[in-house]
Amino acid sequence: MSAEILESLYERGAHMGYSRSRRHPSVVPFLYGMKNRTDLIDLEWTVRQISDATLALAAVKAAGKSIIVVGTKPEAREIVRKLAGHAGIPTVTDRWIGGTITNWPEVKKRITKMKTLKDQRDTDTLVYKTKKERLMIEREIEDLESKFLGIESLEGAPGAVIVIDPRAEHICVAECAVKGIPVIALSNTDCNIADISYPIVANDANMQTIHYVISLLLESVK
Numbered sequence: 001m002s003a004e005i006l007e008s009l010y011e012r013g014a015h016m017g018y019s020r021s022r023r024h025p026s027v028v029p030f031l032y033g034m035k036n037r038t039d040l041i042d043l044e045w046t047v048r049q050i051s052d053a054t055l056a057l058a059a060v061k062a063a064g065k066s067i068i069v070v071g072t073k074p075e076a077r078e079i080v081r082k083l084a085g086h087a088g089i090p091t092v093t094d095r096w097i098g099g100t101i102t103n104w105p106e107v108k109k110r111i112t113k114m115k116t117l118k119d120q121r122d123t124d125t126l127v128y129k130t131k132k133e134r135l136m137i138e139r140e141i142e143d144l145e146s147k148f149l150g151i152e153s154l155e156g157a158p159g160a161v162i163v164i165d166p167r168a169e170h171i172c173v174a175e176c177a178v179k180g181i182p183v184i185a186l187s188n189t190d191c192n193i194a195d196i197s198y199p200i201v202a203n204d205a206n207m208q209t210i211h212y213v214i215s216l217l218l219e220s221v222k
Helices: 002-011 025-030 043-062 074-086 104-122 131-151 172-179 208-217
Strands: 016-019 031-035 036-042 067-070 160-164 184-185 198-201
Touching: 002 036, 002 043, 002 208, 025 031, 025 036, 025 043, 036 043, 043 067, 043 160, 043 184, 043 198, 043 208, 067 074, 074 160, 074 208, 104 131, 160 208, 172 184, 184 208
Parallel strands: 067 160, 160 184, 184 198
Antiparallel strands: 016 036, 031 036
16 A cells, blocks of 8 residues: 555656755755756655554544644645545635634634524525625625634534644644644655644645645544
């Protein structure tokens, strides 16, 4: 199975890192060379990291805790919506809202408000005095949905968070560190993985790689 995963990763270009000038020192142990000044990732390490991450996620699920998948960069957004969203797993794909983890009670209030307004709209019980007021309420619903729709099923702090590119999701990663929540991060060679609980060093800018790795991770929590 490991050999199949390694081959699949290679076919998808998961071994292609960035140029040496962008390399973060923390990824050096997971490289095996360079080609045309581009760092090459040792996929044998990547396979092991995926295995460690899937075991950790399975344990989170067994403990009855939730998982969030965060991918706001353009290459990841639709993949996360499709794979995690369709599986009923909470997602953040537009923008990580500061305080989602560290100030959860306030975020929960806003999610509750969003659900209430949506329910009133959908049952035609929305109370408004003028067309302008109705338009303002509709805009408020849209704003709340853009921020919180993907995590509306979340009831509390997650047991783990999966991120694509911890550089892009640095606010999320920092909040998880504050609360002691493990992070599984698909990380290219420009990422600092020193403090990531479960780094997966691979090409985080390649849509095929993102799709394949996230598929493998979510398979462990079905």
